[in-house]
Amino acid sequence: MNDIEAILSRGSIRKYTSEHVPDQVVSELLEAAMAAPSARNEQPWHFVVINERKILDEIPKFHPYSQMLKQAPLAILICSDEKLERHKDYWVQDCSAATKNLLIAAHAKSLGAVWLGIYPREERVEGMRKLLDIPEHVIPFALISIGYPAERKPPANRFDESRIHYNKW
Ligand SMILES: Cc1cc2nc3c(=O)[nH]c(=O)nc-3n(C[C@H](O)[C@H](O)[C@H](O)COP(=O)(O)O)c2cc1C
Numbered sequence: 001m002n003d004i005e006a007i008l009s010r011g012s013i014r015k016y017t018s019e020h021v022p023d024q025v026v027s028e029l030l031e032a033a034m035a036a037p038s039a040r041n042e043q044p045w046h047f048v049v050i051n052e053r054k055i056l057d058e059i060p061k062f063h064p065y066s067q068m069l070k071q072a073p074l075a076i077l078i079c080s081d082e083k084l085e086r087h088k089d090y091w092v093q094d095c096s097a098a099t100k101n102l103l104i105a106a107h108a109k110s111l112g113a114v115w116l117g118i119y120p121r122e123e124r125v126e127g128m129r130k131l132l133d134i135p136e137h138v139i140p141f142a143l144i145s146i147g148y149p150a151e152r153k154p155p156a157n158r159f160d161e162s163r164i165h166y167n168k169w
Contacts, residue, residue: 013112016147062127112149
C-alpha cells in the first residue's frame with residue numbers, strides 16, 4: 001500500500017480479533033507518530049501503551065464512546081507535556097499530527113484503529129489521569145484503540161469541490 005492509498009482507504013475500525021499485536025509493530029507505530037511535524041519541532045508528546053486487559057476495561061466506565069476497548073488488545077494514549085512546551089497553545093496541533101500519523105501507520109500495517117477523543121472533555125482527561133497515574137503537567141489528549149480488524153469498511157469518498165477556494169474565498 002502506498003502512502004496516498006493508506007490515507008484514502010483508512011476508516012475507523014471498532015471490532016477486533018483477539019490476535020496479539022507484536023511489540024515490534026507497536027514500536028513502528030510509535031516511530032510513525034513521533035515523525036509528525038510540530039511547531040518549531042517542539043515534539044511535546046508522550047505515549048502510553050496500554051495492553052493490560054484490566055486497565056483497558058476500566059476506560060469505558062468514564063468514556064461513553066469507547067466500548068470497543070473491551071475487545072481491543074491494545075490502546076495508545078497520546079499526551080502533551082507542558083514542561084516540553086515552549087510555544088504556547090500549539091500542542092493540540094502537534095498532538096493531532098502525531099495521532100493521525102499513528103492512525104495511518106496502523107492501517108498501513110493491516111491493523112484496525114479508531115481515534116477516541118479525550119481532551120478537552122474534563123471527565124475523560126481526569127479519568128485517564130487517575131487510571132494511569134499521569135502527573136498534572138501532562139495532558140491526556142487522544143486514545144487510539146488498536147487491534148487486527150474483525151470488520152471491513154469501504155473507503156469513504158469525502159472529496160467535496162464546494163470546500164475548495166482558490167486565491168480568495
Ligand atoms: C477528535 C476525534 C474524536 C473522536 N472520538 C471518538 C470516540 O470517542 N469514539 C469513537 O468511536 N470514534 C471517535 N472518533 C472517530 C470518528 O467518529 C470517525 O473518525 C468519523 O466518524 C469518520 O469516520 P472514519 O474514521 O471511518 O473515516 C473520533 C474522531 C476524532 C477525530
